[in-house]
Amino acid sequence: MAANIGHPLPVGPLIRKLEALGPLTGAAKAALADLPHTIRQFAPHEVVLQQAAQPANIYLLLNGCVFRSTVVIGGERQIMALHVAGAMLNLQNLFLERMDHAISALVPTTVALIPRSEIRKLFDAHPLVAMRLWHETFIEAAIARKWLTGVGRRTAYASIAHFLSEFVARSKAAGMSDGKTCEFPLTQAELGDALGLSVVHVNRTLKKLSRHGLISWNGRSLTIDDWARLNEVADFDPAYLEL
Amino acid sequence: MAANIGHPLPVGPLIRKLEALGPLTGAAKAALADLPHTIRQFAPHEVVLQQAAQPANIYLLLNGCVFRSTVVIGGERQIMALHVAGAMLNLQNLFLERMDHAISALVPTTVALIPRSEIRKLFDAHPLVAMRLWHETFIEAAIARKWLTGVGRRTAYASIAHFLSEFVARSKAAGMSDGKTCEFPLTQAELGDALGLSVVHVNRTLKKLSRHGLISWNGRSLTIDDWARLNEVADFDPAYLEL
DNA sequence: CGTCTAATTGAAGCATCTCAACATGCGTGG
DNA sequence: CCACGCATGTTGAGATGCTTCAATTAGACG
Numbered sequence: 055m056a057a058n059i060g061h062p063l064p065v066g067p068l069i070r071k072l073e074a075l076g077p078l079t080g081a082a083k084a085a086l087a088d089l090p091h092t093i094r095q096f097a098p099h100e101v102v103l104q105q106a107a108q109p110a111n112i113y114l115l116l117n118g119c120v121f122r123s124t125v126v127i128g129g130e131r132q133i134m135a136l137h138v139a140g141a142m143l144n145l146q147n148l149f150l151e152r153m154d155h156a157i158s159a160l161v162p163t164t165v166a167l168i169p170r171s172e173i174r175k176l177f178d179a180h181p182l183v184a185m186r187l188w189h190e191t192f193i194e195a196a197i198a199r200k201w202l203t204g205v206g207r208r209t210a211y212a213s214i215a216h217f218l219s220e221f222v223a224r225s226k227a228a229g230m231s232d233g234k235t236c237e238f239p240l241t242q243a244e245l246g247d248a249l250g251l252s253v254v255h256v257n258r259t260l261k262k263l264s265r266h267g268l269i270s271w272n273g274r275s276l277t278i279d280d281w282a283r284l285n286e287v288a289d290f291d292p293a294y295l296e297l
Numbered sequence: 298m299a300a301n302i303g304h305p306l307p308v309g310p311l312i313r314k315l316e317a318l319g320p321l322t323g324a325a326k327a328a329l330a331d332l333p334h335t336i337r338q339f340a341p342h343e344v345v346l347q348q349a350a351q352p353a354n355i356y357l358l359l360n361g362c363v364f365r366s367t368v369v370i371g372g373e374r375q376i377m378a379l380h381v382a383g384a385m386l387n388l389q390n391l392f393l394e395r396m397d398h399a400i401s402a403l404v405p406t407t408v409a410l411i412p413r414s415e416i417r418k419l420f421d422a423h424p425l426v427a428m429r430l431w432h433e434t435f436i437e438a439a440i441a442r443k444w445l446t447g448v449g450r451r452t453a454y455a456s457i458a459h460f461l462s463e464f465v466a467r468s469k470a471a472g473m474s475d476g477k478t479c480e481f482p483l484t485q486a487e488l489g490d491a492l493g494l495s496v497v498h499v500n501r502t503l504k505k506l507s508r509h510g511l512i513s514w515n516g517r518s519l520t521i522d523d524w525a526r527l528n529e530v531a532d533f534d535p536a537y538l539e540l
Numbered sequence: 541c542g543t544c545t546a547a548t549t550g551a552a553g554c555a556t557c558t559c560a561a562c563a564t565g566c567g568t569g570g
Numbered sequence: 571c572c573a574c575g576c577a578t579g580t581t582g583a584g585a586t587g588c589t590t591c592a593a594t595t596a597g598a599c600g
Contacts, residue, residue, distance in 0.1 A: 206493030
């Protein structure tokens with residue numbers, strides 16, 4: 055892998071995300087942009103990092119959308135998180151050798167590969183950057199807890215309603231939606247994998263949400279027709295997203 | 298709150314945990330033991346930190362066992378993690394103001410309350426300690442992902458088998474079990490809350506595991522009678538616990 | 541135009557839930 | 571020391587949410 059020294063890393067989304075948590079020094083931001091790296095593209099459904107991989111690089115999501123998943127014995131899949139531009143996908147590999155799950159692209163996606171040693175150096179020079187990323191780690195943990203609660207303790211109807219609410223809320227925060235309509239890159243099968251449901255039941259439940267006038271789902275785009283009632287059945291409170 | 302300056306903090310379990318991940322300097326260990334703190338005791342089922350609390354202190358678990366949970370609309374509860382001695386219970390509150398979940402004691406439990414500012418000072422002076430704790434954060438995230446997979450994609454039979462396997466394995470690692478028998482502090486109702494199952498079904502499934510000769514459950518103590526078969530139905534691989 | 545993936549629908553089965561009753565053990569007050 | 575209350579565990583019966591299997595339709599794309 056040839057490092058792209060001299061081509062600054064497009065760290066816009068990352069820095070926006072980190073500065074939402076607290077200020078960064080100009081030097082820290084410059085150091086981020088100066089990180090040596092390689093750019094890679096992934097097609098929809100392509101695997102970015104395989105389960106049990108031992109990556110030598112940290113992957114920064116520059117563009118697109120990915121999800122985390124594991125495969126269980128029966129071949130079933132559990133999706134555990136979604137990420138958009140600005141996310142460090144495998145910061146854990148600074149400390150842990152192996153991926154305990156896989157990361158896959160949902161849409162055409164661009165990633166920067168940064169050597170682990172460079173990240174460590176940056177953290178030594180700018181501990182504040184490390185703190186902001188640690189902060190981000192805790193927010194992701196909180197989202198994961200919500201996810202777990204949804205899977206374990208909600209009916210399919212409420213679970214799907216919650217997922218859609220959160221997705222549109224996050225799209226809006228990322229400037230990819232007006233808060234009512236947005237592109238929805240998951241298939242019904244993937245939605246089922248995210249929530250622990252069968253495709254068939256996902257389909258029926260979406261129909262029901264649609265029939266009740268809460269959402270519209272035409273192909274790849276999703277519209278929330280009745281935020282108030284959707285939030286009610288979903289028990290959705292956007293506060294925890296820290297948007 | 299009066300800080301117990303002069304009474305060293307019993308950091309044995311914490312340091313054992315951190316040094317399992319990599320060495321610490323003597324100065325760092327001394328700084329940990331020198332942290333000002335207050336000791337508090339909790340009875341079984343007592344709430345250590347309430348959901349939505351805004352704690353000014355970081356809670357270090359010195360002794361006992363606690364769990365994390367949230368309450369959903371219907372009054373149902375989802376348990377999301379267990380912790381034993383040496384765990385920093387709310388390190389997230391260095392960055393986030395509110396608890397997004399509750400922490401409760403399972404058994405008689407001792408906790409040290411350490412002012413957030415003191416932890417921050419320690420991190421500034423000993424960045425390596427911060428790195429070890431961050432490392433620990435990622436391990437907990439991996440455990441949470443396993444938990445999620447279990448709730449979403451396993452039958453009750455496999456899910457309970459996995460939970461029991463993990464519990465005994467961790468007890469053994471903490472020196473509280475010989476690997477076959479251990480105290481099991483959860484009620485069947487709590488086990489149900491952890492796995493998203495009703496009490497009734499937990500009971501029946503435990504009976505079935507027992508009838509099949511995999512475990513014995515007499516009141517508060519649990520025995521694994523057939524590790525090989527239990528691991529098989531549980532699809533349990535202790536590697537990810539990093540023990 | 542044929543092929544592939546995603547969405548849709550029906551029918552039958554089972555895992556799990558709810559409701560309800562009862563048993564067991566333990567702590568506490570009388 | 572007994573009696574009571576309360577939390578936990580146990581079991582039965584019936585309801586249902588969700589799954590599986592199977593077949594069909596609708597779009598997307600070379």
